Structures are given as structure tokens and as C-alpha cells.
Amino acid sequence: MSHPSHRALFVWKRDLDVFLRLWRSEAGGVVGEPLFVLAAMGLGLGVYIGQVNGQSYLSFIAPGVIVGYAMFGATFECTYGSFIRMEVQRTFEAIIATPLEVEDVIAGEIVWGATRALVSALGMLVVLAAFGQVTSPWAVLVPVVALVTGFTFASLSMVFTAIVPSINSFNYYFTLFITPMFFFSGVFFPLSGLPQAVQWLAWALPLTHAVSLARAALQGAAHWGLLVDIAWLAVLAAGTFWLALRLMRRRLIK
Amino acid sequence: MLLTTIIQAKGLAKKYGALVAVAGIDFEVSPGECFGFLGPNGAGKTSTMRMVCCQSPPTAGELLVDSLDVRTQGRSIKARLGVVPQENNLDPDFTVWHNLMVYARYFEIPPEKAQQRAREVLEFFHLGEKARSPVQELSGGMKRRLVLARSLLNEPRILVLDEPTTGLDPQGRHLVWQKLRQLQGQGTTVLLSTQNMEEAARLCDRLVIMHQGSILAQGSPEALVQEHVGAHVVEVPAESAGPLREHLKGSNVVWESVEDTLYLFARNGELLRESMGLVAGAVYRPATLEDVFLHLTGRGLAE
Numbered sequence: 001m002s003h004p005s006h007r008a009l010f011v012w013k014r015d016l017d018v019f020l021r022l023w024r025s026e027a028g029g030v031v032g033e034p035l036f037v038l039a040a041m042g043l044g045l046g047v048y049i050g051q052v053n054g055q056s057y058l059s060f061i062a063p064g065v066i067v068g069y070a071m072f073g074a075t076f077e078c079t080y081g082s083f084i085r086m087e088v089q090r091t092f093e094a095i096i097a098t099p100l101e102v103e104d105v106i107a108g109e110i111v112w113g114a115t116r117a118l119v120s121a122l123g124m125l126v127v128l129a130a131f132g133q134v135t136s137p138w139a140v141l142v143p144v145v146a147l148v149t150g151f152t153f154a155s156l157s158m159v160f161t162a163i164v165p166s167i168n169s170f171n172y173y174f175t176l177f178i179t180p181m182f183f184f185s186g187v188f189f190p191l192s193g194l195p196q197a198v199q200w201l202a203w204a205l206p207l208t209h210a211v212s213l214a215r216a217a218l219q220g221a222a223h224w225g226l227l228v229d230i231a232w233l234a235v236l237a238a239g240t241f242w243l244a245l246r247l248m249r250r251r252l253i254k
Numbered sequence: 255m256l257l258t259t260i261i262q263a264k265g266l267a268k269k270y271g272a273l274v275a276v277a278g279i280d281f282e283v284s285p286g287e288c289f290g291f292l293g294p295n296g297a298g299k300t301s302t303m304r305m306v307c308c309q310s311p312p313t314a315g316e317l318l319v320d321s322l323d324v325r326t327q328g329r330s331i332k333a334r335l336g337v338v339p340q341e342n343n344l345d346p347d348f349t350v351w352h353n354l355m356v357y358a359r360y361f362e363i364p365p366e367k368a369q370q371r372a373r374e375v376l377e378f379f380h381l382g383e384k385a386r387s388p389v390q391e392l393s394g395g396m397k398r399r400l401v402l403a404r405s406l407l408n409e410p411r412i413l414v415l416d417e418p419t420t421g422l423d424p425q426g427r428h429l430v431w432q433k434l435r436q437l438q439g440q441g442t443t444v445l446l447s448t449q450n451m452e453e454a455a456r457l458c459d460r461l462v463i464m465h466q467g468s469i470l471a472q473g474s475p476e477a478l479v480q481e482h483v484g485a486h487v488v489e490v491p492a493e494s495a496g497p498l499r500e501h502l503k504g505s506n507v508v509w510e511s512v513e514d515t516l517y518l519f520a521r522n523g524e525l526l527r528e529s530m531g532l533v534a535g536a537v538y539r540p541a542t543l544e545d546v547f548l549h550l551t552g553r554g555l556a557e
Binding site for chain 1: 270309310311330333339343347352357
């Protein structure tokens with residue numbers, strides 16, 4: 001196994017080039033869908049809920065929806081996106097015939113997945129700010145949280161992409177892992193209301209910690225628990241990144 | 255120092271679990287030479303090429319490319335190679351031009367130089383007018399030429415081509431052959447795998463015939479024909495083959511039977527021709543590499 005080098009940047013740049021060519025057909029999804037969720041839940045459902053933890057329901061869910069869609073962005077990119085580039089277009093094969101190694105390709109793809117998460121979070125932040133929903137200066141840290149969240153989920157997704165036999169397997173990943181996580185990570189309601197056992201389970205989910213960090217940043221409310229969130233995400237990101245490189249080398253170099 | 259070999263394999267082997275793809279082969283390629291791998295499907299050609307391209311580590315043996323070890327100096331070797339895989343792997347989201355620009359980045363060719371090289375290689379493969387076209391709109395032959403053009407961007411010392419003309423029409427094939435000879439004339443070493451005997455005979459200075467992971471024979475196309483089947487072949491159709499078979503069993507004529515047709519190889523072609531005049535439908539013709547191939551790799555389908 002070799003270490004990823006600066007050449008990973010060329011893979012990231014390739015993915016960026018495709019995105020810039022096709023962004024018109026993707027931009028709607030990047031910002032559109034999360035805004036619909038915010039509007040439906042925050043404005044529609046919010047009327048019946050009133051306040052959560054002393055804030056409007058819209059303000060309560062906004063940070064979670066931002067990082068939740070950062071997660072979706074990175075995950076789509078490094079599951080379906082990477083799989084198609086690897087198996088259908090044979091882009092990885094073309095790249096590793098040059099001075100790049102598998103590790104460069106996978107690192108570039110993961111950083112690109114994180115970049116997608118960042119783009120989506122920035123888009124939403126701008127729209128939220130336009131509607132007067134961004135009040136704390138600490139909100140500038142939300143994109144950083146989105147980037148870290150994106151990196152973690154891109155790595156996690158890449159681990160799965162490295163072992164799936166076919167593109168259909170991603171259905172399991174989404175329906176049994178990603179989508180449930182979106183609903184049980186404190187995006188739409190505080191976890192404290194759940195039974196203790198479920199709370200422990202939810203605590204292990206990476207998105208829970210991303211939501212906690214994003215909420216603190218958007219509301220400007222720091223507390224010591226954030227260090228645990230940061231540590232957990234860092235450990236998970238490093239571990240899955242390393243594992244993704246290992247498994248992808250095993251898959252691609254035979 | 256003048257190198258006498260640019261690729262050197264000693265006891266090179268590749269195993270996938272219990273399957274032996276390459277069973278310990280030796281070969282040497284000289285700089286500027288066109289060296290061919292000929293063999294049926296599953297003979298080990300592609301596995302060998304992938305090892306040369308540092309995309310598959312050898313299970314055993316030694317493999318040096320431009321004096322560098324494929325196991326430890328992959329990046330440096332790959333910087334000197336131009337690789338054309340069996341299946342096209344162009345970027346479908348980009349234009350012809352952008353495909354080349356993106357690929358040039360992987361070699362860290364400075365942008366200005368990359369643009370100049372891109373113009374040159376597109377011209378070389380008659381794709382200059384297609385620079386702005388999306389790859390999706392190219393014909394199969396143009397896509398193949400673009401993959402070939404792309405492999406030249408980094409001015410490789412060694413071109414590694416895995417069945418480069420499969421699926422091309424005759425015009426396309428001849429264009430590619432002419433261009434490959436031109437590149438070879440400029441000093442590029444060419445490593446070629448093919449199932450097309452005409453291609454091997456036209457392009458290769460030397461070639462090896464592989465079967466089930468081993469090298470059965472090596473030499474120049476002419477020498478291989480001379481050595482293994484002689485100058486001429488008599489082809490006897492199925493109808494006349496039956497009685498002749500019995501007769502041949504006692505003789506010292508070398509023969510081969512593919513499906514129902516008999517092939518008689520003889521160093522003394524005149525004598526054979528005279529005796530064959532008596533067999534209905536027999537065709538007398540010069541021997542080719544294809545005869546050597548069939549003779550050495552056996553009659554049945556490899557798969």
C-alpha cells in the first residue's frame with residue numbers, strides 16, 4: 001500500500017471539472033431538496049409543535065438539516081458516483097495507468113465527496129441567512145462542520161463501495177443505514193425524549209455528533225460536550241479513510 | 255550507458271488463488287523494438303501486460319521496466335509508459351480536448367506544454383477537427399484513436415497496447431498500424447498483445463506465442479513460420495480428409511486437424527503440392543503465423 005500523495009488533487013480537480021460542466025442539472029438537488037424539507041417541517045409541522053428547547057421549530061431543525069444533507073451529498077458521491085466511475089466508466093483504471101496510485105484516486109474521491117457536502121451546506125447557509133435565520137457569528141463554523149461531516153461520510157461510503165458486488169447493494173446502505181440515521185440523530189427532535197437504549201444507539205451514530213456541532217455553531221452556544229463530538233468524528237473519519245484505502249487497493253489491484 | 259534490454263522478465267509468474275495465469279515466463283525486449291504477445295483467450299497476455307504496467311504485482315519472479323522494478327518503482331515506471339487498455343476508458347462527461355487536458359494533469363505536464371501535445375497527438379491520429387466534440391458523439395473507431403492519442407501525451411518511451419485494433423474497421427486498423435510503425439521509427443518501444451495474426455505479422459519484430467500461462471515459442475514472425483510449419487501449407491477440406499487421415503498416420507508429414515479441415519505442413523512444399531494434386535479440393539498456399547498459432551496452441555477452443 002502506498003500513501004496518498006499530492007496527486008490526489010488531480011482526481012479532485014477532475015471531479016470538480018465534471019461538476020462545473022453539469023452543475024445546472026445538479027444545483028437544484030443540492031439546495032432545493034433540503035429547503036423543501038425545511039419549509040415543510042419548519043413552517044408546516046412547526047405550527048403544531050411550537051417551540052423546542054426555547055426556539056422556533058424551524059431554528060431547531062435548520063442545523064441538522066444542513067449537515068444531514070451534507071451527509072447525503074457526500075454519500076451519494078462516494079457510493080453511486082464512485083461506483084459508476086470505477087465499474088462503468090473505468091475512470092479509476094484509466095487514472096492508475098498514470099503515475100497515480102489507487103490511494104491517490106480514493107483520497108481524491110473522498111475529498112471531493114467532502115467538497116460536495118461543503119457546497120451544499122454553503123448554499124443552504126446563504127438561503128437561511130437571506131431569511132434572517134442566521135444570527136450568531138459562530139455560524140461561519142457551520143461550513144467547517146459540514147466539511148468534516150462530508151469527509152467522514154465519504155470515507156464510510158467508500159468502505160462500503162469497496163466491498164459491494166453490484167450497484168444495487170447501495171439500496172441496503174441507504175434504507176438500512178443512511179436514511180434511519182437522518183431520523184435518529186437529533187435533527188428533528190431532541191434525543192433526550194427517546195428510551196435510554198435508543199439514546200445510546202443514537203449516540204454512536206456519526207450524524208448525531210455532526211448535528212450537535214452544527215447546532216452549537218449556528219446558535220453560538222459552546223459547551224464541553226462538543227469536544228467529545230469532535231473526537232468521535234475524528235476517530236471515525238481517520239479509521240474509515242484508512243480502511244477505504246486498504247479495501248480499494250485490494251479490490252482494484254489484483 | 256546503452257541499454258540492450260528495456261523490459262526484462264525472469265521467472266515471471268502470476269497466480270489468482272489457485273488459478274495460474276502466468277506460469278513463470280522469461281522474455282527480454284530491446285529498446286525500439288515492437289514485441290508481441292500472441293495467444294488465445296486466457297493465455298496470460300493481459301496478465302503479463304498488467305504486470306508491466308504496474309497494475310498487478312507479480313506473484314513470483316523478476317520484472318524490470320527501463321531498469322526499474324515494477325514492485326517498488328511503479329510511479330516512475332508509469333510516468334514513462336503509454337497504456338492502451340483492451341476496453342476504452344475515456345471520460346464520457348468531457349469533450350475530446352478536455353479528456354486530454356485532464357489526463358495530462360495526471361502526468362503533471364505544464365498546461366502550455368499539455369495543449370501543444372494535445373494538438374500534436376490529435377493531428378497524429380486525424381482527430382484535429384473533433385477536439386470540441388463530446389466523447390459520446392465519436393464513432394467506435396474515433397474513440398479508439400483517442401485512447402491511442404491519449405497514451406502519447408507524456409511522450410512515453412514504451413507503449414503498451416492490449417489488442418489495440420479490436421473492433422476497428424479495415425481503414426481504421428490500417429491507420430493505426432501505420433501510426434504505430436511511425437512511432438516505432440521514432441524510437442518508441444511497443445509492447446503489443448493481439449489475436450490478430452496479420453497485425454502481429456505486420457508490426458512485430460519479435461513475438462512470443464503464449465498458451466495457458468507459458469511461452470510456447472518466440473522469434474520473428476518469419477522465423478516462427480519457418481521453424482514450426484515450413485514455408486507452405488496444404489489445406490484439405492473435410493470431404494477429402496477422411497481417407498487421407500489413415501494414410502498420414504504412417505508418414506512423416508507434420509499435420510494438424512482443426513474442426514474437420516486438415517492442414518499439412520511441409521518443408522518440402524513442391525513435393526507436397528504434387529502429391530496433393532490428387533486430393534479433391536485441396537488448397538496449396540504459403541504458410542502464415544496463423545498456421546503456427548493453430549499448430550502450437552492446439553485445435554480446440556481455449557475456453
